[in-house]
Amino acid sequence: MDNKGRKWMVKVERGKKFSIHLGDIKYDDIIGQKYGSSITTHLGKKLYIIRPTIYDHILKLKRKTQIVYPKDIGYIILKLGIRPGSKILEVGTGSGAVTIAIALILGGKGKIDTYEKREDIAKIAEHNINKLCGDEDKKIINIHIKDFTEANIPKENYDIAIIDIDAPWTALPKVYDALKPGGKIAVIIPTYNQVDKIMDELEGRFINIEAVEIFLRELQVKKGAIRPEFRMIGYTTVVLTGSKYS
Amino acid sequence: MDNKGRKWMVKVERGKKFSIHLGDIKYDDIIGQKYGSSITTHLGKKLYIIRPTIYDHILKLKRKTQIVYPKDIGYIILKLGIRPGSKILEVGTGSGAVTIAIALILGGKGKIDTYEKREDIAKIAEHNINKLCGDEDKKIINIHIKDFTEANIPKENYDIAIIDIDAPWTALPKVYDALKPGGKIAVIIPTYNQVDKIMDELEGRFINIEAVEIFLRELQVKKGAIRPEFRMIGYTTVVLTGSKYS
C-alpha cells in the first residue's frame, strides 16, 4: 500500500521484483520483513507491507462470474449460523468466493459440497481455492462439476444450502430434499424480477422467508474532514433466506 | 413464528406452556417435534417451530448497552479474517454480542480475552455467554472485569483486537502493544465526532485505516408486490479498521 491508500496484491517470490510507477522493490528485500512495516522503492517512495485478509482476497479473485461481496457473505454466515462443523451445500460454485470464505470459517470441521455445471468456471474456482485455502480447508471442500438439478444428492444431509445460480428456483426442490429438518437456505438474487419469481417455488417448502439488501458506504477518514466518500457501489444483490418447512 | 412472520424466542421447558394472544401451546407438545414443523394453539392458530441462529440471538440478547448488530459483526469477521485459531482481544465486552458471535466462529480453537470495567455489564455478558455458547466455546473466552487501560496486557500476543468502549482512543496505545506485527483492529464508533477524534491516536500506530457504514434494508417478499419495507434502521455505527504499523 502506498501513502494514498492504493494497494497492490502480490505473491512474493525469491529473485523477482515488483515494479510500479512509484519504483521497483526486490521481493528478496521484503522476505523476512514483518507485516505492518514499510519499505522504500528505488525511487525513494515508501510502501507498506500489509497482510491481506479473506476480505481483500475475495475482491481480487480471478473470476468469470459476478462475485458475491464480502458484506453479503458476512451477513449470510451469521444469518444462517455457519460455524465449524456445519454441513453445507452450495449450488453454483462460481469463482469460489463463498466457498473459500466459508471453508476458512469451518476450519477443517464440517463439509462443503459445491456444484458447478460449467467446467471452465469450476477450474477457476479450483485455482482460487488452491491459492487461498490450506490443506485442512481443502480437505472439506468437494467440487462437483455437474448440473445440480440432474445430480444425485443424498437426502436430509445438510444443515445449510447456499444457492447462487441463474435460475435459483430450479434448484429448490432438490435443495429441499437435501436439507435436514429445519435446515436453512440463502439465495443470491440479482434482480427484483427473480425475487418475485422464486416466491412460487418457496411456497410450501420454506418458511421464515426474509430478503435484505446490504449497502456499504465508505467514509473519508481525514482529520477535520470526515464525510462519506462520493463514489459508492450502489447495489450488489438481494440475499433471501429461509428455513425448511417439514 | 406465526403466519404474519411475528416471532417469539422461547426456552422450551417440560411441564410449562407458552401463552400469547393467538392461544396457548404446551411445551411438552413441542418437545420431540422437528424444527420447521408447525403446531396449533388451543385457539386453532398455526405456529411454526424455527431454530434460531446466532443472528436472531444477538438481536434478542439481554443487555444494558447498545449491541453491535449482526450486519456489522459479519463485516468485521471477514474484514479482519477471523477464523478458528485466531487470538482475539476485545476491549469492551458489553452484552457479549461480539464475544459470542466470534466464539462460535472460533469453534474452540484460538482465544478471546475480553475486558469490561463495569461489573454489572460483565455479569450480563456472562449470562448471555452461558446461555448461547457450548462448553468448547466457553473454554476459550476469558472475561476480565477490569479497566483495560489499567490492565496488565501481554505484548505482541493477539492477531486481532476489537474495541467497543466510550472513548476508544484511550485504549489504542495498549492495543497497539498487545497486537502481533501486522495485527488488525476494528473499532466500533457511534458518532462522527469520535471518528474524527480517534484519528490523532491512530496516527503513527495503525495504517490501512478504512471506515465504513453498513445499511441493511429489508424487502417485502410478497408475490406481485416486491418492494423495500417502509421502515428501516437508518444507522447503527461506523466500523473503522486498520493494521498495526511496525
Place this chain on the structure above:
Amino acid sequence: MDNKGRKWMVKVERGKKFSIHLGDIKYDDIIGQKYGSSITTHLGKKLYIIRPTIYDHILKLKRKTQIVYPKDIGYIILKLGIRPGSKILEVGTGSGAVTIAIALILGGKGKIDTYEKREDIAKIAEHNINKLCGDEDKKIINIHIKDFTEANIPKENYDIAIIDIDAPWTALPKVYDALKPGGKIAVIIPTYNQVDKIMDELEGRFINIEAVEIFLRELQVKKGAIRPEFRMIGYTTVVLTGSKYS
C-alpha cells in the same frame, strides 16, 4: 415546537386555546406574535411559534391514500422542469399533495388539470387545496372527478404529466396523446413489479426513461454527537420519468 423538537400544527382561532401535556396556551396570546418567537404555557413550559412550509403541510395532510413525500415531489419539480407557466396534467389526485405543492410553484401562472375517479378522495383533496392554496393558486387547479381512462382529454395540450394511480400503465396511451411533443412524464410506482409491468406500455411512446429511488436520512444535530438518526423511512416509491417520443 417544544424544546425537544416535537411539533404540533394548529390553526389559531380567537377565543380558543391549545392544550397539550406541557400546558395550555390561549390563541389570543399567540395572535400578534412574530414567527420565531417563544411563548410560555400556563405550566411554564416554553413553546416556539414556527411558520410551517409546504413541506410540513404535506406530511400532515388529511388523507385516505399514501401521500407522495416532499423529497420525491422536489425531485419531480426539477427533473421535469416545472415552473410558473407549466401546463400540467395529473392523473390521480389522491390527497392533493402533489397538486398543492405544484400549484404553489406555479404561482398563478399555468394550469393543473387533475383527475380522480373516487369522489370521497377528491373531496379530501379539495379540502386540502382550500386550506393550503391562495385564491390565485386555486384558480389554476381543476379537479375532474372522473376516471381518466374514460375522460375526454384534449390532444397535445400539456407540457408535463404526473401519474399516480394503481395501474399507471392504463393511463399511458391517453397521457401520450395529451402531451405536447417532447412533453415529460413522471410516474409514481410503489412496487418493483409495477416498474417491470409499465415498461411494455412505455415502449414506443416514451424515451429517456429513468427511474430513481430517493432516500432521506436525518442527522442528529447535537454538538459533539453528530450521527445519523437510528430510525429512518426506508422507502417511499420509485419515481420513473421520461419524454414523449414523436
Place this chain on the structure above:
Amino acid sequence: MDNKGRKWMVKVERGKKFSIHLGDIKYDDIIGQKYGSSITTHLGKKLYIIRPTIYDHILKLKRKTQIVYPKDIGYIILKLGIRPGSKILEVGTGSGAVTIAIALILGGKGKIDTYEKREDIAKIAEHNINKLCGDEDKKIINIHIKDFTEANIPKENYDIAIIDIDAPWTALPKVYDALKPGGKIAVIIPTYNQVDKIMDELEGRFINIEAVEIFLRELQVKKGAIRPEFRMIGYTTVVLTGSKYS
C-alpha cells in the same frame, strides 16, 4: 440521446454540425424538428432530440466549485417553501446552480440577492445565468461580487437565506439580521466536522434545526431485469435547515 441512453447537450447553430463516434448531424437538419423526434447520423445511427430540463442543465453547468445537486435543491425548495414572490438571500453564488434553479421557480416574482467574493467564480455564475435564464428571470437576480461578511446588508429584508460557503458559520450573524422574523435558512455543509462546528453559531439564533442527507439511486429499467444500478453517487452534502428565532 442514443439508443444506449448516452446524452450530449448541445447548442444548435445554423450552418454547424455535431460530430460524435456515431456519426455527424447537421444542425440545420435538427432545426424545425419536434422535441422527442429522432434523427439519423451520416453513419446511419439513430439519435433522439430531447429537451433538457433544469435538472440536466445543473449537472452540466460550467463550474469551478462543487455544484449543489438537483436532488438537494429540490428538497430545499419545498423544505423552505420557495415559490414565486419569495425574497431570497444567497451567500456563495458558486457556479449559480442554486441561483438559476430558484430563479426559474420564482418566475420573475420576488428577488434573489446572491453574494460571491471570488470574481472568477462570479463570472462563471453570470455566464451560466445568461445561458439558462430568460430576461424575466435575470431581472430578479442580483450578483454582488463581494465578501458577504463585509457587505452592507439591509435588515429584516429576506424570507429565506441559502448559505453555501467554506465557513458557513461566519455568515450566520449577518444572515440572522437580514432575515425577516420567522425567516428560514438552508446551509450546504460538506463534512460532518462542519455540521458540528456550525452548531455553536446557530445556538440562540436559529431554532427548528434539522439536517438531512439525501441519497439518489438509479434503477436499471430493463424489462425482466429490474434492479438498482451498480454504481451510485454515495454522497453529495448535508443540508441543514432552520428558522430564525426572535
